[in-house]
Amino acid sequence: MTDSRQPDSTRRSERSRRAIYEAALALVGEIGYAKTTIEGIAARAGVGKQTIYRWWPSKAAVLLEAFLDLAEQAAQGETEIPDTGDLAADLRLVLRATVDEMNSPAYDAPARALAAESVVSPELAGQFVHKLLEPQLQLYVKRLRAAQETGEVRTGIDLRIALELFTGPLAHRWLLRTLPLTHEYADEIVDYALNGLAPRP
Known part of the structure; x- marks a missing residue:
């Protein structure tokens, strides 16, 4: 009996998109952003170059979307900073997880590439802030506001x-690569920042 079902173009497109994400992230990690090309991504993903250009205008756009997808997978559905009633413990947990992410080669190479490209591309910088950075920062705002309500x-x-007291030092140390990013460092950031934020007499 002949199978008359039509190919599922949606599923095929999703497979291609996923392959392109993986190819872009892998190439940036292996050869660096400067040497990564649309042609190289297409070849690695097993798709035509025009397939990529149909969905994205540049390799920076491909990498940004691939990185956003990577961040979403890493979050595993967790979209809030925990609120256990202990602000210090909650922040230490989140900053330690951030340290682990920043130390991961899968995160480091594409994140640095996007940071460098954002310096010369205001459009990319705006998308990076709007789609990834700002939503994450708002989680800190929400948790700190809840902490205000409990005193x-x-x-x-x-x-x-206030949130920059927690996120800024991590970003600074990550960018400079002069000192190691550790859980102990994350804990000290929380301790130093909260001592400055504690209620005054």
């Missing part, structure tokens, strides 16, 4: 500045 953080502070 763990004093009222009247700028929560945007």
